[in-house]
Each structure stands twice: as structure tokens, then as C-alpha cells.
Amino acid sequence: MSAAEKTAAAPSGQRSRKLLACTAEANAYQKAFGIELRRRVVEEGEPFAIVQADTPHEIFHVMDIPIITNQWWSAYISAKQLSNRYFDVMVEKGYPKNSCKYCSLGLACTLANDPSTAPWGGLPTPTVLVARMTCDCIQHVFGQWAQAMGTEFFAMEAPAWEHKDPQWFAKSRGDWENVYDADRIAMMVAEMRDLITLLENRTGRKFDEAKLHHLMERINEQEGYIWEAAQAIGNARPCPVSIAEQMPNTMIPQWHRGSDWAVAHAKKFRDQVMERIASGAGAAANEKIRLMWIGAGVWHDPGFYQALEEKLGAVFVWSMYMPFAGPAYLRDVQGRPMDALASRVCSMNEVLHLPPWMNGWMVSEAERCGIDACVVLLPPDNRLSQSGTKITAAALEAAGVPVLMIDADMVDAKNWDHAKMVGMVDSFLHQRGVA
Amino acid sequence: MTMFAYLGPDMPHDLFAASGRCGGAVGWIIDRATPDADRWLESKFPLWTRSVLQDWADGALDHLEAVVFTRADDSAQRLYYYVCELRANGTIQGPEPLMLDIAKAGRASSLARTVASLRALQGRLGVDDAALEAGIAATNAVRAAQAAAMDEAAPLCLIAGTPAPDDRLRAMVRAAGWAAAGQSLTELWADLGQPVEQGSSDPVLAVARNLVASAQGPRAFVDRGAGLVAQAQALKARAVVLWLPEEEEALGWHLPVQIAALTLAGLPHLVLTRRDGAGRDGVDAEIAAFLQGVAA
Numbered sequence: 001m002s003a004a005e006k007t008a009a010a011p012s013g014q015r016s017r018k019l020l021a022c023t024a025e026a027n028a029y030q031k032a033f034g035i036e037l038r039r040r041v042v043e044e045g046e047p048f049a050i051v052q053a054d055t056p057h058e059i060f061h062v063m064d065i066p067i068i069t070n071q072w073w074s075a076y077i078s079a080k081q082l083s084n085r086y087f088d089v090m091v092e093k094g095y096p097k098n099s100c101k102y103c104s105l106g107l108a109c110t111l112a113n114d115p116s117t118a119p120w121g122g123l124p125t126p127t128v129l130v131a132r133m134t135c136d137c138i139q140h141v142f143g144q145w146a147q148a149m150g151t152e153f154f155a156m157e158a159p160a161w162e163h164k165d166p167q168w169f170a171k172s173r174g175d176w177e178n179v180y181d182a183d184r185i186a187m188m189v190a191e192m193r194d195l196i197t198l199l200e201n202r203t204g205r206k207f208d209e210a211k212l213h214h215l216m217e218r219i220n221e222q223e224g225y226i227w228e229a230a231q232a233i234g235n236a237r238p239c240p241v242s243i244a245e246q247m248p249n250t251m252i253p254q255w256h257r258g259s260d261w262a263v264a265h266a267k268k269f270r271d272q273v274m275e276r277i278a279s280g281a282g283a284a285a286n287e288k289i290r291l292m293w294i295g296a297g298v299w300h301d302p303g304f305y306q307a308l309e310e311k312l313g314a315v316f317v318w319s320m321y322m323p324f325a326g327p328a329y330l331r332d333v334q335g336r337p338m339d340a341l342a343s344r345v346c347s348m349n350e351v352l353h354l355p356p357w358m359n360g361w362m363v364s365e366a367e368r369c370g371i372d373a374c375v376v377l378l379p380p381d382n383r384l385s386q387s388g389t390k391i392t393a394a395a396l397e398a399a400g401v402p403v404l405m406i407d408a409d410m411v412d413a414k415n416w417d418h419a420k421m422v423g424m425v426d427s428f429l430h431q432r433g434v435a
Numbered sequence: 436m437t438m439f440a441y442l443g444p445d446m447p448h449d450l451f452a453a454s455g456r457c458g459g460a461v462g463w464i465i466d467r468a469t470p471d472a473d474r475w476l477e478s479k480f481p482l483w484t485r486s487v488l489q490d491w492a493d494g495a496l497d498h499l500e501a502v503v504f505t506r507a508d509d510s511a512q513r514l515y516y517y518v519c520e521l522r523a524n525g526t527i528q529g530p531e532p533l534m535l536d537i538a539k540a541g542r543a544s545s546l547a548r549t550v551a552s553l554r555a556l557q558g559r560l561g562v563d564d565a566a567l568e569a570g571i572a573a574t575n576a577v578r579a580a581q582a583a584a585m586d587e588a589a590p591l592c593l594i595a596g597t598p599a600p601d602d603r604l605r606a607m608v609r610a611a612g613w614a615a616a617g618q619s620l621t622e623l624w625a626d627l628g629q630p631v632e633q634g635s636s637d638p639v640l641a642v643a644r645n646l647v648a649s650a651q652g653p654r655a656f657v658d659r660g661a662g663l664v665a666q667a668q669a670l671k672a673r674a675v676v677l678w679l680p681e682e683e684e685a686l687g688w689h690l691p692v693q694i695a696a697l698t699l700a701g702l703p704h705l706v707l708t709r710r711d712g713a714g715r716d717g718v719d720a721e722i723a724a725f726l727q728g729v730a731a
Contacts, residue, residue, distance in 0.1 A: 094691035096708040100684060133540070136509035136653045140688035143656070155656075157545055160506050160536040160552075164519060183551065190544035354513070355520035383479035383684055387513055390475055391520060 014303025014418055016244035019276075019283065022268045023245045026252040029261060034076070038120050040066050045124065047203040050106065050145070052131040052138070054348040055156060056192055058219070058341050061258060062212045063196075063205045068123065070131075072255060074105040075299050076119055083300075084414055086112050098381045100137045101409055102296070107145040125149050127202045130195065134158040134349040135384040154198060156191050159184045161350055166360030168351065169327035176331055176343035188342035213337040218258040220330055225266040226250050227326035229273040234369040238282025239290065239317040240273055244305045245283075246322040247297050257329075288313030289434055290370055291425075292401070294320070294362060294392065295377025296385065296410040307422040312435045314425070318369050320352060327351075327361070349384070358388040359395040366401050373434045375425060376405045385410075402432040439501040439530070439560075441624070442487065443511035444652030445537045446503070447553060447642050448627050453570025454560040460621045461487050461502055465600045465713050475517055481682040482712040483600050483620065484514050491518060492527045499530040503556065507537040507652040509684065533559065537646050539654045549643040557639060567638040575630045592616070592726060593672040595663055595693075596679045596707075597686055598623045603714050604678060604722075611723040612730075616670050623651060653685035660689065660696035667702055674729045675704040676722060680712035703729045 018024060040046045048066040050073070051057065060067045077083060083101075086108035091097050093111060106123075115121040128151060131142045139155055146153035161181060165171070168179050177185065196207045226249075233239060233246070249269040253262035276282075283306075293316050298304055308314040328348055331340040351357040366374065374396050379385045393403040406424060408416050429435035440458045441451070451457035463486035472488035490496050504515035515534050521527045536552040538545035557567065592608045594617030599605070605615035618626065628649050632641040650657045667675050675697055679687055687708065697704045705725040710716055 094694055096679060096683075096687040096690060098681060098709050099687050133654065136685035137688065139654065139656070140685055144688060155540045157538045157540050157548065158506075159538065159548060160512065160515075160534045162534055164516075164523070183548075187538075187544050187548050190547075191540075191542070194542055194544070354516045356516075356523065359520070378477065380478065383477070383509060383513070383682075386477035386479055390477055391517065394474070 014301060014307070016242070016302035016306055018245055019281075020241060020245055020249070020269070020272045022265065022272050023248055025268075026248050026265060029265070030248075030252045030255070033256070037066055037068065041068070042120050042124055047127040047205075048124075049199075050123070050126045050129045052103070052142075054132050054134065054345060055130045056188075056195075056341055056345045057255075057257065058212060058215055059192060059196060059199070059207065062215055063199055063203070063207050065127070065199060065203060065205060068126070069255060070103055070106050073109075073119075073123075074103075077105050077109055078299055078413070080119055082109070082117065082119070085117075087414075100135075100141075100382045100384075102379065102382050102385060103131075103138055104141045107141050107148070110145060110148050123149070125151050128152050128154050128195075128198060130154045130156065132156045132158045132345075132349065137384075152198075154195055156195075157187065158349065159187055159346070161347060161354075164356050166356040167364075168357055169361045169364065172327045172343075173330045174332045176340065180343045180347050184346050185339050185342045188346045189338045192338060192342065209337060212341065213333060215258040216331065216333050216337045216340055218263055220333075222253060222257060222263040222266040223325040223329035225263075225270040226253075226322060227330060229270040230323040230325060232273060232277055233317065233322070234365075236277045237370070238280075238284065238287035239315050240276035240281055240283060242283040242306055242309070243293055243297075243316045243319040243322075244302050247319060250322045250325060254325075254329075282315070283317075284309035284313055284315045286313045287315050289315065289372045289429060290318075291316045292318040292362075292366055292369070292371040292374040292396075293377075294374060294389065295379075297321070298377070298408070298410055298416065300413040301416060301418050301421075304418060304421060307418070308426060308429075312426065312429060314429060314435065316375075318365060318371060323365055324352075353384055353387040355388050355391045359392040362392050363395050363399050363401075366396055366399060371401055373402045373404070373429060373432065375428075376403060377410060378405045378407050379409045380407050380415075381409065402428070402434060404428040437500045438498065439503060439533075440496075440499050441503040441505075442514065443503075443505035443508045443535075444624050445505055445507040445646045445649045446624060447535070447556070447646060448625075449571040449574040449631050449638075449642050450553065450557060450560065450562060450567055451570075452574045453562045453566045456560070458499065460624050461490075461496065461499075462621070463487050463490070463600065475521065476514075479682050479684065480513070481510055481600075481680065484510050488514065488517065488521075491529045492521075494529065496529045501531045501533050501559075503533045503535055505535045505537045505652075507539065507646075507649075507654050509653070510682075539647060539652075539656065541647065541656060546640075546643060546647050549647050550640055553639050553643050553646075564638050567642070568633070571631045571633055571638055571641065574627055575633060578627045578630050581627065591672060592674045592676060593667045593670055594676045594678060595666070596677040597683045599678065599714075600712065604676070604718075607714070607719040607722045608676070608726065610719065611726040613674070613726050616672060617676075626651060658692075659686070660692035663693050664696045664700045664702065667697070668700070672702070674726060675702050676707065676725070677704060678707045678710060678718070681709050682712055683708075 089112040256262040305316040465482040469485035469489040472485040506512040538548040598620040608615035
């Protein structure tokens with residue numbers, strides 16, 4: 001990239017302020033993990049897979065097969081300020097300019113075929129790419145990505161869900177077979193067994209169900225710490241840590257879920273949250289307004305979430321990532337680790353983007369956390385990410401929570417102006433009488 | 436069940452024929468105002484979903500007992516959940532939404548899922564295997580007759596990309612003095628597809644195999660570049676218009692390969708992306724100018 005291009009692509013985002021020691025440790029671990037992953041995959045040529053976030057990572061962890069999560073890889077590319085360049089490449093290659101950007105940045109990087117600028121010089125050929133077909137676009141993105149890399153795409157179904165329980169989040173740990181439908185779980189187990197067969201044949205590494213059982217219990221321990229901390233944050237006044245710190249301390253261990261480091265880090269995070277609550281320390285010096293953020297994280301501008309803390313005492317206390325640890329991850333294994341895992345994965349996306357699960361959970365969470373107002377991200381080019389937001393906004397308004405919906409993309413920095421977005425939230429809070 | 440209708444591609448028309456109660460696809464008028472639907476549906480939902488949901492809210496579908504949705508189209512399957520929610524909270528009334536879970540991944544588990552979903556719908560419609568077998572025979576006869584009729588047509592400009600919401604794009608082509616080919620969305624959904632195996636021991640399985648293999652919807656795993664050229668050549672098309680509205684999410688991913696295939700085949704083509712879903716953005720003039728250029 002030329003200097004002129006770098007200037008043109010410069011994002012308006014700002015860094016976030018960190019209060020917890022463990023946040024820096026998590027980021028450092030992830031950085032070291034990236035280096036180690038690169039060593040294993042690029043330098044050592046180990047078999048690896050590219051997978052979506054809502055796929056059964058646990059299978060790969062049990063088989064010790066490195067995975068590159070598409071969303072993590074996208075964030076990595078974005079952090080290198082390459083997203084604008086790669087999206088331009090897609091347009092040059094004939095893709096419509098409004099193509100969904102959330103899941104396609106990795107494909108764009110591959111199609112750009114420019115090892116001199118690509119992270120890690122570009123990825124080697126993976127053993128397989130895996131995605132659940134949760135929208136109309138992902139199978140095309142992953143299918144073309146696999147073709148471009150000369151490998152196979154393993155598509156997993158996102159079966160229809162006819163048992164609709166708005167209170168799913170209160171029952172998902174123990175009653176998962178009813179909440180998520182036994183037949184949907186059985187189908188995903190069958191798919192996972194097909195995936196395991198493919199991986200065993202291609203890599204020579206073996207899957208061990210006993211190891212999965214152990215991993216599932218360790219994940220329960222890890223996510224239990226996160227869930228405990230999320231409960232405490234919801235009850236605490238002031239909020240001890242902003243979502244800018246909740247996200248990395250939840251997500252980074254979740255990429256490594258069930259590992260010794262991940263479990264230990266989750267415990268450490270919980271302890272540091274509890275310490276701040278016990279001492280009365282708040283994310284903001286003078287918390288007055290508790291905000292909810294609905295949507296993926298704005299990775300290109302983490303400072304957005306803390307921008308109004310000083311001026312208005314407005315603190316983003318809730319985003320989905322941390323409280324999701326409880327209902328989405330905790331599973332009583334019940335001697336059936338494959339089924340329990342399938343119940344975790346088979347609706348991971350649906351509960352966040354479809355009624356009645358999305359609105360049911362988010363209204364409940366707003367009440368639990370004493371939310372004063374909510375900001376919803378509405379990506380213009382992504383039906384999946386948009387889905388359920390209007391019905392959820394209406395439900396929140398009906399519950400007395402004012403809602404601001406902002407049109408912006410979580411990975412495309414082009415349409416994001418930090419000052420403008422902060423100003424919008426500021427105006428909204430004043431107009432609705434919250435500030 | 437009295438009368439039902441459907442929304443989405445890859446429908447089991449043989450089963451519907453056997454039931455004798457299918458009223459066809461739910462209709463729409465995409466130019467109408469949809470104030471209620473706009474409060475519930477986000478911007479990437481296509482115009483037809485807004486018209487349908489508005490009709491649902493207005494009671495215009497109350498004559499139907501049920502509407503069958505499929506998962507073979509993202510807009511249709513999402514609309515199903517919205518309708519369920521709005522009915523559950525009493526915001527709207529109207530027919531019962533039913534989901535037919537078409538699984539396209541191509542593995543045995545996907546076929547089994549589709550079979551199970553079809554059997555549930557079969558039971559709901561009160562159609563036994565013998566009646567379904569008769570429905571397959573009758574529908575295959577219609578398929579054969581339609582194939583013969585299609586051979587007689589001589590369209591010159593193929594409209595491809597996103598199926599248009601109605602006849603308006605073809606009318607634009609005809610207004611330019613050309614014959615027009617290319618199915619509208621409801622015509623695509625009503626397309627009976629390939630013949631279904633007759634006399635099998637399991638007619639539901641026979642129908643399911645066709646639906647899973649169907650290339651009709653946006654979730655089909657097919658080569659859309661070669662497929663487009665083959666379609667254009669079969670129709671003896673002299674030009675192709677590739678039209679994709681702003682709301683399109685799936686088919687744009689195949690645009691580069693389709694453009695390359697058309698170029699290689701020497702087929703003149705006009706690419707129209709991010710267009711107004713109702714064709715109110717001057718697309719008629721662009722099509723006319725393009726076809727005039729091809730004719731010259």
C-alpha cells in the first residue's frame with residue numbers, strides 16, 4: 001500500500017482505555033497465539049481449518065487441529081488497516097459494492113493475491129473451510145474461498161427452528177434438548193460426525209469423545225466464571241468495566257475455550273471484576289446513564305464505547321458477548337458431549353438475530369442490567385446482522401428503554417466517523433431525556 | 436386444511452397437487468405503501484416481503500388457513516419467524532405460518548432432514564403416500580407438457596440475476612422491440628423443476644431428492660456461470676441483462692464468474708447491480724439503450 005493509500009484509508013476510530021490488568025494479558029496472549037498459529041500453519045505447514053465463529057470449534061480443539069476463525073482473521077486484517085484496500089479489490093473483480101462485508105474480508109484478502117501486503121503473506125491451503133449456512137451469502141463466500149484456495153468447503157445446515165421459547169435463555173443449560181429441538185441436535189451431531197471423518201481422513205489425527213467430554217466440562221467452568229462476572233456487572237452500580245474490556249476478556253478466552261489458559265484467564269477476569277465491584281470502582285468516574293449495545297463490536301473504533309463516559313457519565317455496560325457466555329455456552333453434558341455441543345452450536349446465530357429469541361433475551365437483559373438506553377447497530381449490507389433489530393427495538397421501547405439505531409458496518413471503516421457517531425448518541429440521549 | 440399458499444423456492448409441487456388445496460404463491464404488489472411492514476422489516480428485506488407482510492397485517496390473507504415457507508431462501512425463512520412472532524404477540528392475525536425445512540448441503544443428513552420435514556407437511560395436508568404417488572404422476576405430466584411448450588418460445592433477451600418481482604423488466608425489454616425471457620420470482624417458485632421418480636417405494640423420498648438437488652433457489656450449489664450461458668444458449672438469446680436489486684445478497688457473489696462466462700461465450704450483456712427493486716431508477720432507458728446497441 002502506498003503512503004497515499006494509507007492516508008486515504010486511515011480510520012477515524014480511537015483506542016479504548018483499559019482499566020483491568022487482565023485485559024492487557026488477554027491481548028498479549030492473543031498476540032502470542034497469532035505468532036504461534038502462524039508458526040504452526042505457515043512455517044511448519046500443519047493442517048489447519050478456516051471456520052466461522054458459530055461452528056463447533058471444540059471438534060478441532062480435541063483433535064489439536066489449528067483453526068483460523070474467519071471473524072478473528074477479519075479483525076486481524078482490519079487491524080492492519082487493509083480492509084478498505086481489499087474491499088476495493090472485490091469491486092475491481094466485479095463483485096457488487098454492497099456485497100456483505102462481515103464474512104468476506106478473508107476471501108477478499110485471498111482474491112487480492114498480494115503476498116507482499118497480506119497478513120502472514122497470505123494463508124496457505126487449509127484442510128477445509130467450515131461454515132453454517134445461516135444466511136444466503138455465506139455458502140457462496142466460503143464456496144468461492146475454498147475454490148480459490150484449492151480446498152473443500154464443508155457446509156453445515158442451519159435447520160429451521162419451530163420450537164419457539166422466548167425464555168430459552170433461562171432453560172438452555174439443563175433443558176437444551178427441548179429448547180433447541182432434539183431433531184435439530186441430532187442433525188448437527190450427524191454433521192459433526194461427518195466432519196470428524198473428513199478431518200481424520202485428511203489429517204491422520206484422531207477424535208476422542210472422552211476428550212470432548214473433558215473439554216466440555218472445562219468450558220463450563222470457564223464460561224461459568226464469565227457468566228458469574230456478567231451477573232455481578234448487571235447488579236453493580238457503578239458498572240466496574242465497560243464493554244470495551246468485557247469483550248476481549250470474554251472473546252479471547254472463548255477462541256481458546258476449555259484450554260488451561262482460557263479457564264484460568266476467565267477466573268482471573270471474574271476476580272478482577274469482583275475486586276472492582278467490592279471497592280466501588282466504576283468504568284466512569286460519575287456513572288449516570290447505563291447503555292446497551294446491540295450488534296457486533298465496532299472493531300475499528302473501540303474508543304467509541306467510552307467516548308461519552310466523561311461528558312455524560314454514559315457507560316456502555318452491556319454488549320452480547322459477555323452475558324451470552326451463560327445461555328449460549330453453559331451446557332450440562334448429561335453424558336452426551338456430542339449432543340450437548342450440538343445444542344451449543346445449532347442456534348448460536350439464530351438466538352441473536354431472530355424473534356422471539358433475540359427480543360426475548362435482550363429485553364430480559366436490559367431489565368436485569370438496569371439499562372437506561374440502547375444503541376443498535378444496523379449494518380446496511382447485511383440482512384442477517386440487521387435481522388430482528390426492529391422487533392427488538394420495539395420490544396425495548398415498549399419496556400421503557402429508548403433505542404437509537406445507527407446505520408454502520410462493524411468491519412467497514414469507510415462509513416464510520418467517530419465524531420459523528422458519538423455526536424449521534426449524545427443527541428439521542430438528550431432528545432430522549434436520558435441525559 | 437382448506438386453502439393454503441406458499442412463499443419461497445424449492446416447493447413440493449407434487450405434494451401440493453396431491454392435496455388439491457394449494458392456491459399457489461402468495462401474491463404481492465411491490466409498488467404499494469407498506470407502513471406496518473416497514474416498522475418490522477429491516478432495509479435488506481426485498482420489497483415482496485414488505486407487501487406480503489402488509490397484506491398479512493391488513494387481513495388480506497385471511498382466506499388462507501396456512502402459508503408454507505421454505506428455508507431455501509433467506510428472505511422467506513426470516514419472514515416466517517417475523518410472522519410467527521407478530522402472530523404470537525397479537526400484532527397480526529391471519530393464516531398459520533408453516534415451515535418446510537429444505538436442507539441443501541448434499542449430505543445424507545440433509546436429505547434426511549428434508550424427508551422428515553416433508554413427511555410432517557404431508558401429514559398436515561392429509562395426503563397419504565398413494566395420493567402423493569398420484570400427485571407425482573399428474574405433476575410429471577404437466578412438466579412434460581410445459582417442456583414442449585417452452586420449446587416453441589423464441590426469446591431473444593434473457594433477463595437473469597435476481598428474479599424480477601413481476602413482469603416489469605420483461606415489459607421493458609419488449610418495449611425496446613425485443614422478445615423477453617427470464618422467470619419472475621413467482622414463476623420461478625411455481626416452476627415444477629425436474630420430473631420426480633414415479634413408482635418408487637417411498638414417494639416422499641423421491642420428492643425430497645428432487646428438492647435437495649434443485650438448482651432453483653439462491654442456496655443451490657451449482658455453477659452459475661456455466662448455468663447461465665447454457666440457459667442463454669438453449670433459449671437462443673442474443674443478449675443478457677443481469678439485474679440485481681439493492682437487497683440481493685446471494686447472487687452477486689457469482690457476478691464475476693457469470694460475466695466471464697458470458698464474455699467467453701460472446702454473449703452481449705448488461706450488468707445492473709444495486710438497483711431499485713421496483714425498477715423505478717431509469718433501468719428501462721438503460722435496457723433500451725443496451726439492446727439498441729446490440730441490435731446495431
